[in-house]
Amino acid sequence: xxxxxxxxxxxxxxxxxxxxxxxxxxxxxxxxxxxxxxxxxxxxxxxxxxxxxxxxxxxxxxxxxxxxxxxxxxxxxxxxxxxxxxxxxxxxxxxxxxxxxxxxxxxxxxxxxxxxx
Amino acid sequence: xxxxxxxxxxxxxxxxxxxxxxxxxxxxxxxxxxxxxxxxxxxxxxxxxxxxxxxxxxxxxxxxxxxxxxxxxxxxxxxxxxxxxxxxxxxxxxxxxxxxxxxxxxxxxxxxxxxxxxxxxxxxxxxxxxxxxxxxxxxxxxxxxxxxxxxxxxxxxxxxxxxxxxxxxxxxxxxxxxxxxxxxxxxxxxxxxxxxxxxxxxxxxxxxxxxxxxxxxxxxxxxxxxxxxxxxxxxxxxxxxxxxxxxxxxxxxxxxxxxxxxxxxxxxxxxxxxxxxxxxxxxxxxxxxxxxxxxxxxxxxxxxxxxxxxxxxxxxxxxxxxxxxxxxxxxxxxxxxxxxxxxxxxxxxxxxxxxxxxxxxxxxxxxxxxxxxxxxxxxxxxxxxxxxxxxxxxxxxxxxxxxxxxxxxxxxxxxxxxxxxxxxxxxxxxxxxxxxxxxxxxxxxxxxxxxxxxxxxxxxxxxxxxxxxxxxxxxxxxxxxxxxxxxxxxxxxxxxxxxxxxxxx
Numbered sequence: 001x002x003x004x005x006x007x008x009x010x011x012x013x014x015x016x017x018x019x020x021x022x023x024x025x026x027x028x029x030x031x032x033x034x035x036x037x038x039x040x041x042x043x044x045x046x047x048x049x050x051x052x053x054x055x056x057x058x059x060x061x062x063x064x065x066x067x068x069x070x071x072x073x074x075x076x077x078x079x080x081x082x083x084x085x086x087x088x089x090x091x092x093x094x095x096x097x098x099x100x101x102x103x104x105x106x107x108x109x110x111x112x113x114x115x116x117x
Numbered sequence: 118x119x120x121x122x123x124x125x126x127x128x129x130x131x132x133x134x135x136x137x138x139x140x141x142x143x144x145x146x147x148x149x150x151x152x153x154x155x156x157x158x159x160x161x162x163x164x165x166x167x168x169x170x171x172x173x174x175x176x177x178x179x180x181x182x183x184x185x186x187x188x189x190x191x192x193x194x195x196x197x198x199x200x201x202x203x204x205x206x207x208x209x210x211x212x213x214x215x216x217x218x219x220x221x222x223x224x225x226x227x228x229x230x231x232x233x234x235x236x237x238x239x240x241x242x243x244x245x246x247x248x249x250x251x252x253x254x255x256x257x258x259x260x261x262x263x264x265x266x267x268x269x270x271x272x273x274x275x276x277x278x279x280x281x282x283x284x285x286x287x288x289x290x291x292x293x294x295x296x297x298x299x300x301x302x303x304x305x306x307x308x309x310x311x312x313x314x315x316x317x318x319x320x321x322x323x324x325x326x327x328x329x330x331x332x333x334x335x336x337x338x339x340x341x342x343x344x345x346x347x348x349x350x351x352x353x354x355x356x357x358x359x360x361x362x363x364x365x366x367x368x369x370x371x372x373x374x375x376x377x378x379x380x381x382x383x384x385x386x387x388x389x390x391x392x393x394x395x396x397x398x399x400x401x402x403x404x405x406x407x408x409x410x411x412x413x414x415x416x417x418x419x420x421x422x423x424x425x426x427x428x429x430x431x432x433x434x435x436x437x438x439x440x441x442x443x444x445x446x447x448x449x450x451x452x453x454x455x456x457x458x459x460x461x462x463x464x465x466x467x468x469x470x471x472x473x474x475x476x477x478x479x480x481x482x483x484x485x486x487x488x489x490x491x492x493x494x495x496x497x498x499x500x501x502x503x504x505x506x507x508x509x510x511x512x513x514x515x516x517x518x519x520x521x522x523x524x525x526x527x528x529x530x531x532x533x534x535x536x537x538x539x540x541x542x543x544x545x546x547x548x549x550x551x552x553x554x555x556x557x558x559x560x561x562x563x564x565x566x567x568x569x570x571x572x573x574x575x576x577x578x579x580x581x582x583x584x585x586x587x588x589x590x591x592x593x594x595x596x597x598x599x600x601x602x603x604x605x606x607x608x609x610x611x612x613x614x615x616x617x618x619x620x621x622x
Contacts, residue, residue, distance in 0.1 A: 090125050104143040111150040 062114050073102055130190065131197040131208040134183040134216050135260070138253035141179025142246045145172055149242025169240045173231040173581070176245040180224045183256065187216035191613070196620075204324060205263040214617040215259030215388035218464055219381045223252040225472045225585050226377035232579035233373045233479045237486075239285050248377065251277035255385035264313045264323040267389055271309065271353075274385060275302050278378050282370040294369025301352065301362040309349025315342030325392060340405065346393055347409070353386040354442045357415040364427075367435035372487055375431060376475030379438050384464040387445055391457055394449060395621035409450045410542060416443030417549035424556045431489045433556055434474055437515060440553060441467055447530050447546055451537040454618050459529035461614035466526035466596065470514040473589030477508040480582045481573040488573040494560055496569025504578075505564040507586050514593045516557040517550050521597040529611075 040048060080087070080095055087094075109115065129136070152168050190197065191213035199206040208216075227248060234240045254273025261267040279302060283295025317323050319339040320331035333339050348359065355363040367375045420440030427433035441463075448460035481488045481504070488494075498505040514521035527550060534543045595608065602609035 101139075101143060104147060108146050108150055 059117060066109065066114070069102070069105065073099075125200060125202065127200055128197050129199075130186075131199040131206050131260070133186040133190075134208070134220070135206070135253050135256045137183040137186065138179060138220075138249050138256060141176065141183075142249035142253060145175050145179070145242065145249060146246040148172060148175055149246065152242065168242055169231050169234050172242045172245045173227050176227045176249055177224065179249055180220050180227065180252070183252075184217060184220040184224070187213045187220065187256075191217065191617075194616075204326075205266040206257065206260050207262045208260050209620050211388070211392070211617045211620050212260035214461055214613060215384065216256045218384045218388075218468055219252060219255040219259065222377060222381040222384065222468050222472065223248060225468075225476070225588060226373055226381075228581040228585045229376055229472070229476055229479045230373040231581045233371070233482055233582075236482050236484075237285055237371060239371065241284075244281065244284060247277035247281050251275075251281070252381070255381055258385050259388045261389065262325050262392070264317060264325075264328075268306075268310060268313060270385075270389075271306065274382065275306065275353075278374075278382065281374045282366055282378070284374060285371050288369075290369035291371065292369075294366045297362050297369075298366045305349050305352030305359070308345050308352070312342045312345025312347075312349060315339070315345065318342075325395075329395075343393070344405065344408065347390070347412075350386045350390045350393075351412065354383050354390075354445070355439050356412050356442045356446060357419040357439065360416070360419065360439045360442075363439055364432050364435040367438070368429060368432045368489075372431065372475055372479045372482065372489070375435075376472050376479070379434070379475070380468050380471050383438070383442065383445075384468070387460060387464055390449070391460060391618075391621065394452070394457070406450060406452065409446060410539070413443050413446035413450055413542065414545050416440070416446060417546055418443075421549040421552045421556075425552065427556070428491050429489055430478060430491060430494065430560060431475075431487065433491075433560075434471070437553065437557070438471065440549060441471075441515075443549065444527060444530055444546060447534050447539070447542060450539055450542060451530075451533040453533060453537050454615075454621075455533035455536060456530070457621065458611075458614040458618040459526070459533045461617055462529050462600070462611060463526040465610055465614065466514075466522040466592075469589045469592030469596070470511050470521070470523055473586060473593065474508065474511040474515065476582060476585045476589060477504055477511065480504060480578050480586065481575055483573045483575040488575075491559065491563055492570055493573060494563045495567035495572070497564040497572060499569055500572050505561075507590060508564065509561040510590060510593060512557040512560050514597065516554045518554075519597075520594075522593045522595075522600070523597070525597060525600045525611075 076098065077095075080091065084091065149168070149172055152171060187208075190208050191210050194210060196207060196209040198204045227245065230244060230248075234244060251274045254270050254275070254277070256270075258267055258270025258274060261270050279295055279299040282298050283291050285291035313323075315338050316328055319333065319336055319342065320328045322328045322331055352359040352362075367379060370378070417440055420436050420438075420443055424433050424436035424440065427436060445460055445463050445467075448456040448463065450456070451459075478487060478489050481493070481501075494505075494508075497508075510521070514523035517523045517527040531543045531546060534540075534546070595606075596610050599606075600609075600611045
């Protein structure tokens, strides 16, 4: 029974070889110029040592959440639109049931002022 | 060119309670936005402290409607499957019983919250929406007959409760509670999902009936999958060794939320686990019963012994709820129709006594805080004799003294265990029960035999809180004396539980 999973093992081994090769080859091949900033841990251009208790605008978070919600909604709408004819009224009502809670959520956050920057 | 449109006959009666709760949650959410905004014309006549009342009333209507539909389904005795071609949600007697327990628990929690939210100054209407949403998730989970709908229900019930636990967001305790519950809860969801994946992988089915048919007790992956599912639910019902989150979460969350989740989450998880039990345990090897045996003993021992040293009533009740989870697990070890119906009856009984005990704590809350240390109850019999008497009744019932519903529930469980031949397990459970009498009676001892210290300045009681306590006192006494109802009042909880389990065979 375990033989069925041999593909997984092969994938694992190949992945290990490729990742290991990528991590080791550059040590021998790449040129090395060391200076202060390059030796610091990579942090997307942020300064590494700051107070962890600083304030940041919660709106970034809110907007990100709203984006995800409506992004996922759009994701569901595309295949539904492509198969609209085949799904018929059943598909139509199913989508209505899916959309109404989203509209309620949108109304809620709108009235709460989440969309005002 | 195009194939004919899909035609599926759906039976909407099967999802009626779930849909009612979900729609109610959305209605309450919108109502809150319109009521709580100072600019709207509706806000002025009712004022901020009544917003809680109006929304609580809306939630009450919703839950009563959901419970009524479930009760009708129960009385008619039929089985409604939402989509007969691909059964995912099924409203049968078993599901209707679970929905009833969950719904009544939510209803009592709503009534407890109406004044309590104002008292704690966390009077935001989202509270009721979250509570209803999580209730609809529980209703989905107890009527689920497919791994996917079980998991969906579990997530819908869990996520609002994570938020509710941290609802008192200015308090550090409450934040800690939400964080802890969220982290451990998501971990449990992961394990549960892993178990479900193994079950699906080895049996090729996601529906419980298919899994039951294809269940191969000789395959370690299948048994492991079932084991992981049990672990996932053990987290939710706070069974040892997956109980570490319980005391902190129960203590930190607002008391009305604690009352809600201690009763309903446990009920929903145990009822769903019963469905799994019926699907898999029938063919399960002996050692899985042994695993449950060990779980039950460990839960009873740790829950009851640790509760002894607690000085905070909420925390003590949290450990006691761990102990009760252990008692309920005995019904699973017995693995007989008697054991399973005893589990259902225990959940029903636990509803009244535990919500009642937390209800007394809620009724004592004053000036934005709970009076939940054991010293706060010293001499309460002199200042608040009624509340003290009621609290004593709930403590006696939780301890399992005859004449209360707690005794009947424990008796049913122990009788089923003895009948199935688990005498030692019963002996250990009775010993645990004896220990529990000590810490439960500490509260009445403080109330009746100590001089009043600094007690809660609260003097009056809100009507809704009184209603909850009255319901719970009635439940504890009536089902304690007449678990099978009387002629004039045919509330035969015992036969309800038996009828529900009959379907699982």
